[in-house]
Amino acid sequence: MSDPQTALGGQTASGLVELSEATPRGMISLRGDLNDATLKSSVEKLTGTEFPGIGQVSAGQQSAACWMSPDELMIFVSHQERYEALTALRDTLTNQHVLIEDMSDARAIICLKGDLCRDVLGKLTPADLRASILPPGRLRRTRLGQVPAAFWFRDETKAEVLCFRSVAKYVFDLLEMASSGPPLR
């Protein structure tokens, strides 16, 4: 099989923060009853972390589970293991009303690194980015500029932005522009 060609080909830029496209990642969309015990345990087993609460990203070493809506999760796994993970989930939830799809290629992930991640994002999103409202480990689905996007902080100096693949270039250019101006304070 050929090398996967991600949306941004690994583009990077630096300014107030360091920007870089993440390496390919397995992303599985799961829609179902998030209160179901079997569903919860199979997700926990797959990711090796706790099931995420409302608006949370529950991150392990290689994998994570992100709460997207009351009936939707996004599960991160390593790119190599995405098909196995997909099959494993489908197998354990075979009798349930769930939808499980590989969406690894539908989105781009842009990483922000540095002390001014909140400044850069704050130029583009109406979301309240104060650390008291959006601490590390919380996913915020919102818009960046004119397109829907989501982001979360791994810690105070590392954030990840998820957007649809088709607008990855637009979002990267937005972030690069925001990153090239002065800080907010």
Added chain:
Amino acid sequence: MLTLTCPYCGIKSDETELSPGGQAHLVRPDVESDDEAFESYLFLRPNPKGVHFERWRHSSGCGKWFHAARCTMTLEVFGTYSAQTSEPPEHIIATLDERRPNWRQVPE
């Protein structure tokens, strides 16, 4: 620009993260309905000055439709609630009774 709290994900959302969906609690007539009922469902809206129940979608967020009770005059928000109901829930009614005792008397 309004802010509304999505009852599903709890996010206090900016109006630019939401999509409006018009009046809430419309009843969809069945195929046998008469022309008048169907016209009313499609087109006729009261546009009150005061308490209004309306539909919103958290479109740049969790994607869920929800309902809001709001004053069209002062923009006071009395609460948001699930879209999966055909009438305002009790806690919204209670809030309205407290803050706008005459809310049921909608001026023409």
Added chain:
Amino acid sequence: MSARLDAIGHRIDRSKPLYFSFNGKRLKGYEGDTLASALLANDQMLVGRSFKYHRPRGIVTSGPEEPNALFNLGEGGTFEPNARATTVRLSEGLAVRSQNHWPSLEFDVGAINARLSRFLPAGFYYKMFIHPRPFWKHIYEPFIRQSAGLGKAPVDRDADRYEHAYAHTDVLVVGGGIAGLHAARLAASAGADVMLVEQSNDLGGRSIVDLASLDGNAPGDWVAETARALTSMPNVTVKTATVASGIYDHGYVLAEETLPASNGPRHRLLRVRTKSAIVATGAIERPLSFAGNDLPGVMLASAVRDYLLDYGVSVGDRTVIVANNDDAYRTALALIDAGLSVPAIIDARSDGAGSLGDEARARGIRIETGSAIAKVKGTKRVESVSICHQAGEGAVIDDISCDCVAMSGGWSPAVHLWSHCGGKLLWNDGAVAFEPGPSRPPTGANGTQNVFAAGLSVASPADCLTSAHDAALAACKALNIDPSSVSAPSVEAETTQPTSAVWTMPHGAGPDLREKMWLDFQNDVKVSDVQLAAQEGFESVEHVKRYTTLGMATDQGKLSNINGLAILSKELDKPIPDVGTTTFRPPYQPLTMGSIGGEARAHLFQPIRHTPLHGWHDENGVMWEPVGHWRRPYAFLQNAETVEEAVAREVRTVRSSVGLLDASTLGKLIVKGPDAGKFLDLIYTNMMSTLKVGRCRYGLMCSENGFLMDDGVVARLAEDTFLCHTTSGGADRIHAHLEEWLQTEWWDLKAWVLNATEQYAQIAVVGPKARKVLEALGGLDVSREALPFMGWVEGSLAGLPVRIFRISFSGELSYEIAVPANLGHALWSRLMDAGQAHGISPYGTEALHIMRAEKGFIMIGDETDGTVTPQDLGLHWAISKKKEDFIGKRGQMRSHMMAEDRWRLVGLETVDGSVLPDGAYATGAGQTENGQRKMIGRVTSTYLSPTLERGIAMGLVEHGPERMGEILEFPKIGGESVRAKIVDPVFYDPEGKRQDV
């Protein structure tokens, strides 16, 4: 003359001279100067011409309320019109030009209007230029446009960049004077997140110039100490050079920050969400209405004081003070202290001033109480004033020679931001001002007060601080936090005499004087104009504003509002509160267009969506077409081809051999669940629940009205799973449509929807050689038997995981291959390689459109426009009669939707083989009720068919399908008509043999 003095001027740095140019003249200023202070330092008193009479105009104020000193700044890409000299910070090399004069500032032909002023009263333009009617368009309007307007619109692209920034805070304090600083510190110390914005470059407001001490020290020390304390707190953001322009719903505030010169953005638009706003915007001094009050050299008393103490600039050597309040006396004292001359203070009040009056007398200043200015004399500059009794009609008592008049008509609190979001005002007779009405404050999302006024009253500094303290306490209470114990600084008390209401000077001024009393310097509105408007029956203040132009343009009621409505109230014999004010609307100060646009310009103007194959197209001669936010290849140009040649070649290649289309933009929605079939039966007009696994079906979606909104092929992936293709532009909209019905109407149905559009690249391999190309790649049986028309298979093609659909939008043998997006490029390259032997060519949307039109396939957006039903398009076969319900079913039963004479789809063939103009209408016999020609149809799609080598078209025609063979007339622009025959819309391969091989 105005000049720079030695030693005073705390805002300027004399070690840093800056050079700038004014109308080509090179002038010198200092770091810290505003453009206005630097111009005055160079004796440039004349700064512009008024709007209507082209009267000479000088600087009147020292702040954003300046009506006259508006300039063109910069050149080319940095050109900016209407910049207020009083708020522009001087910078090295700044190029400044005056505006609204011809041929020059010193000599302006338009000044003749001033002589004609008695013939140009309020409403003159409305009255004069209405007859004869045709003159307006051809003579009056072009002439007036030429002579009207202030600055010129920029021609070049703005060379600067701009950005937005969102901020969230608990308390936003607007105004960095002592009230704002104290309120901010109190709220911040209580733990609230606080943002403070100040329009000027410096904190402290008027306190530094006007107060003797704060907490027993120099006011500047208290300001510096408070600023230090605030900026050291992590929960506080202080922004100077930031103008709050409006307060909107639910605590949304816009503020424009001017950033220091750098390579970065010039302005930043702050989009603030605050739980509470504290408005500490101070007050704006009012002019007085006396004859000749518009002459250069007549300035607000506070401005004279500011230029002197802030920038070390004396506006004149001999300054006469004229006032109705105590505050103006400070200007007299400051001038005397600086060694300048104050020939007299003319106080309209018979009792004169309090302790400041005593001080003035002690310095030997002549004080004329109960007096007024009868007239200012001079041509382009004040030369002297005649004084009279305020109570009389203007008989001159004395002439005083002077070169500056410092006037003060009292102070108006800057209530704009309080009022933007519904805060009501109360007239305070004692203070002679409108003040925030505490019982009707602006309210927020929870229905309680969210804007608090701090010192928005004409009161002593001590009262102002008390008000700020209370505002901060109220804001803390609204936030449910315990207030801190920070106390307000102490201020030395003064004894004062109240301001008196003086609306004209003198009180009994006759028409000759009233005609020379300006209310609005910029728009040339005089006391006599407002009186005339009232006499002509304009009673509402809003109407008077529009009739006279009082307070329009950049003023927005800052300087002229109260004086104007006081005149109106007198004329109407109604008290001022009954006359009311005009509505205060944002922006408080104009914003630059650049700020409003922010980063959304050039390549960021709007999002451009790329397919996974975008890069390949870019490198292979693509000509792009925008489709929604997507960019799709319109055609691929080879060598020196024209676009038309390329399109024709692409069509012929597909019809004769094989072509490749990037179909990735097609919407792909996965619908899964036990009720998925039932749900799709409600969504589509046709039956989807009966579709067999492994098969595809073309489906139509209607709105509840019954109109066609989208179409596409549905594939049944499994018993409980469907893949719904939507139009390219429709994926997001249709996804939202499905979610809406699932979430809000049929929430009992068990079905999930996922928008998988971007997960896949989709490539159509189309043409008689398509099968050969796929076979060359290997891995899947794509024979007619294994993969028949309208079937799909899944597997590995050339080692790539694919799903292949046998669907055709061209009428040819066609495979649409979906592959994970990251592998799209790999699949495309392999298909291109494998197709070499057959002369494969990529093709674009134009070839796609031509081929679908040759086959009579409709296109959403061409054949439909939101008012067309499937029945209009002859798609009855795709509308189920068996289903009890589907979206649009009841709508289609409404009488008009079933009318006999609806326009319906037909093919159109021009008699001469030419191409019909797109959108052309067919004319019928007779006329409409409006006396226009009757239209009986229109062209919806029209192309030159390379296959048939003639023009083909589709259109909607009244009774169309029943009129086969009839010839219709389509008038073209210019009068000629094209004749076209009504034919079957399927022009090519009507039996459909080519796609099913």
